[in-house]
């Protein structure tokens with residue numbers, strides 16, 4: 153099964169160039185930690201990127217929560233990504249028709265297409281949402297999407313039929329060269345080893361928050377649930393030292409991956 157395969161071997165099977173790049177980055181940098189930089193000022197995000205950059209493969213943003221967004225912030229974030237060798241994912245969860253999504257991706261204040269290597273996308277509108285994003289991606293080789301098939305939140309409405317349709321889109325659709333992976337909670341979601349499983353809801357102290365979020369430990373998500381990349385937000389952001397916390401999460405996620413594949 154894909155969960156027993158090493159990232160290097162899976163890179164060879166990936167259909168999207170950006171998925172190959174990310175698999176290889178994870179293997180060489182020895183990290184499968186994605187930090188969810190859910191803070192509201194550009195200074196705070198840049199500090200997270202500088203301090204945690206050496207420990208992560210991916211930095212995930214919610215650009216619409218930033219109070220003082222500006223274009224020089226984007227330049228600074230891009231240089232930190234280059235300096236520390238991580239990719240940037242905007243967790244936009246696009247969900248409109250292809251044409252509108254294309255406009256939202258490329259235009260407005262944020263111009264996500266210019267700086268985000270990866271974006272998250274709902275499969276709800278159908279194949280055209282991927283086509284829309286792809287149609288305005290300046291360089292298809294350095295861009296890609298993650299499709300959602302499961303959410304970590306209590307009571308979410310995604311059912312098996314929706315999941316199956318989404319996986320079909322990711323593996324047999326027209327744009328498989330643009331789909332890097334799947335955001336989900338369990339290995340059963342998909343079998344194809346060329347896609348990356350990104351799993352949010354990770355915290356050393358399991359449990360939940362009071363708004364429906366549910367957490368599992370790094371070891372559980374990687375070894376029992378098939379996560380290739382674990383997404384950690386508050387588990388790191390609320391620690392007294394975010395640097396130490398990032399290092400700890402990195403070690404625990406990576407050791408779990410090594411155990412899983414027999415490294």
Ligand code: 5IU
Pocket residue numbers: 188190214243300302303304305335352353354365383384385386387
């Ligand atoms: N996120 C989830 N669950 C999901 C999806 C995305 O938590 O199913 I799809 C996002 C939301 C937040 C981050 O940006 O991942 C998790 O942050 P915390 O570790 O602080 O809960």
